[in-house]
Amino acid sequence: MKQRVLKVHDSDNVLVALTDLKKGENISFNGDTYTLQNDVAAKHKFLTADLKAGDSIFMYGVLVGKAQEALAKGSLITTGNIKHASSDFTTGERKTNWVKPDVSKFADRTFNGFHRKDGSVGTANYWLVIPMVFCENRNLQVLQQALVNDLGYGRNVTYQNQSQQLIELYKSGKSVEDILQADIETDYSKQKSQRLFKNVSGVKFLTHEGGCGGTRQDAQALCALLAGYITHPNVAGATIMSLGCQNAQVSILQEEIQKRIPDFDKPLFILEQQRVGKESDFLSLALKQTFAGLIEANKVERKPAPLSKLCIGLECGGSDGFSGISANPAIGYTSDLLVALGGSVILSEFPELCGVEQNLSDRCVTTEGAERFSHLMRTYNQKAIAVGSGFDMNPSPGNIKDGLITDAIKSAGAAKKGGTSPVVDVLDYTERVTKPGLNLLCTPGNDVESTTAEVASGANIVLFTTGLGTPTGNPITPVAKLSSNTALFDKMRDIIDINTGSIIEGEETIQQAGERILEYVIGVASGDIEVAAVQHGQDDFIPWKRGISL
Missing domain, CATH: 2.30.130.110 (Archaeosine Trna-guanine Transglycosylase; Chain: A, domain 4)
Structure with missing residues (x-):
C-alpha cells in the first residue's frame, strides 16, 4: 500500500x-x-x-x-x-566532517564546454549587448531587431495565426460568447533559421532599469553585477552601450572587471552615445563591432572538460509542501556529488535560510566564514524589520496554500538544496565564486533576482525546483526546472524539465534522483540537451538594488 x-x-x-x-x-x-x-x-x-x-x-x-x-x-x-518561530544562532563550533557520496560512476566523466583563458569553462558561448543605463534600452531593442532573427537566433513561438482567426470571426459577425468558445488553432512552429555562427549560442541583450538615479551604491552594485556577466565563462565577449553622463560609469565597470579577471582579454567594445553623436552613427558602429565580435566568438569550439569545472546554482521558486522532501533534497544530493567531484555549488536566497542558520554556520570551514554569514543574515533581517517587514513575511500566498505556512518551514526545506557538504565560502551579492565546494551567496528570496545573482557569481548551470510552476530562465545560463510533484510535471510539461515526484510516489530514492539529475546536467552542459527556458527564450534578468526584497 x-x-x-x-x-x-x-x-x-x-x-x-x-x-x-x-x-x-x-x-x-x-x-x-x-x-x-x-x-x-x-x-x-x-x-x-x-x-x-x-x-x-x-x-x-x-x-x-x-x-x-x-x-x-x-x-x-x-x-x-x-x-x-526559529531558534537563535551563534558562530558555534566547526562541524565540517561529512560523508561523501560514492562518485565512482562519475569519476572519469567529462562535459563538452567552451574553455576560457582564465581556466574557466562555459556551458554556452553567448555574446552580450549591455546598456550602462536605462536610457540605452531602446537602442538595444533596435540592435536586437537587426541581429537576432537574421543571425538565426529567433525562437519566438508565433500566435499570429490565432489573432488572424479571431479577426475573421469578428468580421463574420460572431458574438463575444462565440469568440470565447471558438476552437482556434495554435502554430507551435518556432522562428528558428540556420545559424550563421554555429559556435555562438546567441546574442543576449541585458536591458534593465538602473544606471542612474538611486544611490551611488546602486550604480556600483549594478556595475559589479554586469562585470560578473561579462567575465562569466558562458560569455565570449560584449558590446557596452553608454550614454555618458550616468552614475554607472564605464570606468567603474572596468574596475569591477579587473577585480574578477586582472588579465581580462575577451573582446569588449565600449561605445558612448554622447561622444559619438548621431544615433544612426552610434547604432551603425555598435552593429559593426558586435558583428566583428561574433566572428571572433565563433572560433571557440566545445572541448572535453572535467566535471570539476561545473558551477551549479541552486534555486527554488513557487515552492510547495513537497519541495523540501523531493526536489530540494534531490538536487542537494546532486550538489554533494558535484562537490565530491571537485565542482562548485551556490546556495543563495538568504531570507529562505531563516531557522537553519545554526546548521549552516556550523558547516562553515572557518570561523570567519561563520561570522560573515551571521552578519549578513542579521543585517538583512534587521533592515527588513526596520521597514515593517522581516524574514517571517517571506512565504507567498501560493506557498501558504500549498503547505509552507511559516518562513521557517519554507526555509528548512529550501536549505535542503545545499546538501550536506561543508561551506567553503560566504559571499556577498555580486562576489565571484573562487573556491570549489558549497558557497553561500547573499541574495533576496525573489527567484529571478537570486538567479540573476547566482549567474553573476559564476553559475554555469542553474537547477531550479518548483512545486507550483514557473517559467524562470536566464539570458546566458541554462536554468533546468524540476517539479516537486508529478501532477505539476504533467500539467506544465512545456516549462518543466525534470520530475522528482517519483520520490513522493516511492518509485525512486533521493540518491537515485540526484544521480539522474547529474546525468541531465552533463547533457545540458555539453549542449546535447536544451532546457525549456532556453527553448522559450526566457531571459529573466533583474538586478537587486540592495533594498528590502524578500
Whole structure:
C-alpha cells in the first residue's frame, strides 16, 4: 500500500500528508495512530502530540513555529493556529566532517564546454549587448531587431495565426460568447533559421532599469553585477552601450572587471552615445563591432572538460509542501556529488535560510566564514524589520496554500538544496565564486533576482525546483526546472524539465534522483540537451538594488 504520510526527521512533532486525508480518519505511522481533527490536504501537516499555547513545533529537526492556542493531536497546523518561530544562532563550533557520496560512476566523466583563458569553462558561448543605463534600452531593442532573427537566433513561438482567426470571426459577425468558445488553432512552429555562427549560442541583450538615479551604491552594485556577466565563462565577449553622463560609469565597470579577471582579454567594445553623436552613427558602429565580435566568438569550439569545472546554482521558486522532501533534497544530493567531484555549488536566497542558520554556520570551514554569514543574515533581517517587514513575511500566498505556512518551514526545506557538504565560502551579492565546494551567496528570496545573482557569481548551470510552476530562465545560463510533484510535471510539461515526484510516489530514492539529475546536467552542459527556458527564450534578468526584497 502506498505510504500516505511522512515524518521528515525523528524529532519532528508533525507528519506530512502525501495525499488528501479526511477528518476522522485514523492514520497509523510507525506503530502510533492519529485521529485527524481536520481535513488535511496533501502537502500540509498535522500534529503528532497535544500542544499548549506557546509550545514549539518542529519539522526537519528544527524549530519552525509556536502554537497560538491549545491544539489536539491530529490537528492541522495553519497560519491561524501557529506562528513563525526559529531558534537563535551563534558562530558555534566547526562541524565540517561529512560523508561523501560514492562518485565512482562519475569519476572519469567529462562535459563538452567552451574553455576560457582564465581556466574557466562555459556551458554556452553567448555574446552580450549591455546598456550602462536605462536610457540605452531602446537602442538595444533596435540592435536586437537587426541581429537576432537574421543571425538565426529567433525562437519566438508565433500566435499570429490565432489573432488572424479571431479577426475573421469578428468580421463574420460572431458574438463575444462565440469568440470565447471558438476552437482556434495554435502554430507551435518556432522562428528558428540556420545559424550563421554555429559556435555562438546567441546574442543576449541585458536591458534593465538602473544606471542612474538611486544611490551611488546602486550604480556600483549594478556595475559589479554586469562585470560578473561579462567575465562569466558562458560569455565570449560584449558590446557596452553608454550614454555618458550616468552614475554607472564605464570606468567603474572596468574596475569591477579587473577585480574578477586582472588579465581580462575577451573582446569588449565600449561605445558612448554622447561622444559619438548621431544615433544612426552610434547604432551603425555598435552593429559593426558586435558583428566583428561574433566572428571572433565563433572560433571557440566545445572541448572535453572535467566535471570539476561545473558551477551549479541552486534555486527554488513557487515552492510547495513537497519541495523540501523531493526536489530540494534531490538536487542537494546532486550538489554533494558535484562537490565530491571537485565542482562548485551556490546556495543563495538568504531570507529562505531563516531557522537553519545554526546548521549552516556550523558547516562553515572557518570561523570567519561563520561570522560573515551571521552578519549578513542579521543585517538583512534587521533592515527588513526596520521597514515593517522581516524574514517571517517571506512565504507567498501560493506557498501558504500549498503547505509552507511559516518562513521557517519554507526555509528548512529550501536549505535542503545545499546538501550536506561543508561551506567553503560566504559571499556577498555580486562576489565571484573562487573556491570549489558549497558557497553561500547573499541574495533576496525573489527567484529571478537570486538567479540573476547566482549567474553573476559564476553559475554555469542553474537547477531550479518548483512545486507550483514557473517559467524562470536566464539570458546566458541554462536554468533546468524540476517539479516537486508529478501532477505539476504533467500539467506544465512545456516549462518543466525534470520530475522528482517519483520520490513522493516511492518509485525512486533521493540518491537515485540526484544521480539522474547529474546525468541531465552533463547533457545540458555539453549542449546535447536544451532546457525549456532556453527553448522559450526566457531571459529573466533583474538586478537587486540592495533594498528590502524578500
